[in-house]
Amino acid sequence: MVQVADKTALIIGVTGQDGAYLSELLLAKGYVVHGLKRRSSSFNTARIDHLYQDPHAADVRFHLHFGDLTDATNLCRVIQDVQPNEIYNLGAQSHVQVSFETPEYTANSDALGTLRVLEAMRILKLGTSCRFYQASTSELFGGMGNAPQHESTPFYPRSPYAAAKLYAYWMTVNYREAYGFHASNGILFNHESPLRGETFVTRKITRGVAAIERGLREKLYLGNLDAKRDWGHARDYVEGMWRIMQQEKPDDYVLATGEAHTVREFVELAFDAVGKTIEWDGEGVHEVGFDRKSGKALIEVDPRYFRPTEVDFLMGDPKKAREKLGWQHVTPFSDLVAEMVESDLRAIMREEGRNDLFN
Ligand code: NDP
């Protein structure tokens, strides 16, 4: 791996899925890594606890600071203290469905939060010495439908989350054009891992499969089984973020696999990983998934998980990233699903005191 000595990065959203993988990557490259974490009444650092270093030790390269994207003075102070060469803004209320429940907070953290970071860089005169990465999203394309989506596909946000991210996208472009910032957008399609938040559909499915397999629950309730997504592995995507930041010129890039699957296919593959074959019966809200062997209903559609406005089909065209960054995803879809199911099974078995089964 390339070693990058003497570089300091600030990761906003360090406690999230991508924050954890990116921290690992940057530490392995020799960076000093600072992360912004939110104050919480319960522990929120589980994904990065293995990276924790005693602050009293010599040569500490991983530091955490309390902070929040809704707090401009805090952002200014942390950035001033850290003096980073690279800022990765991964912080967000990142759940699309939750954004319909909390549209104002989502706008505050995801849209204005990004503006606050850019303004802090401007006030501190870091715009040209420090590079900025914005975690933009395929949700920007939303209702456009015309897959595969690429950097010039028009945007059509379909949720408060996507509309907030649209503002953040354009402010990143604007600070680049207005003030010469090295500011780039990574327009990332869905990426998952064993560290994925438990209520995103992939992790909800793999946790559900593991729980059903271990006899802890009977059935899994899901929403729209027809939605199609371009699912990659988060570990591959943080490599793409880093490559975007190493370009001499700032720019915007789609990172995607170029392959799409329905939620239904994800369910089938996840059950396949534990030797179960799913057969479907009924349509729409009445659709049920049965275990072929036992005849038991394991999946049921629950309309409470339907969204007021859905994004039906996202599939990205990663050609620009391949050609300019030399980036492409590595992990096949089937391996991603299998890794997530295995990880969730292991977690349950650890709780049961059964460490032997996977050895
Ligand atoms: P997660 O939800 O796992 O992590 C989000 C991170 O942001 C967490 O560390 C969270 O803290 C933090 N955060 C939330 N609100 C605030 C706030 N107000 N101030 C500071 N930090 C905050 O998301 P992912 O790791 O999956 O995604 C990273 C980024 O990439 C997000 O911006 C997301 O919108 C975007 N994205 C993700 C994609 C994906 O498929 N994963 C695809 C495209 C874009 P805490 O742990 O305390 O909740």
Ligand code: GDR
């Ligand atoms: P998404 O991810 O909205 O694409 O946003 P999510 O996994 O929540 O939904 C994907 C698709 O699955 C359908 N679905 C369900 N979704 C959830 N969460 N729960 C269910 O029970 C369920 N049943 C069906 C959804 O309707 C949707 O079509 C993710 C986030 O990481 C964003 O932050 C990121 O920007 C985008 O990916 C790219």
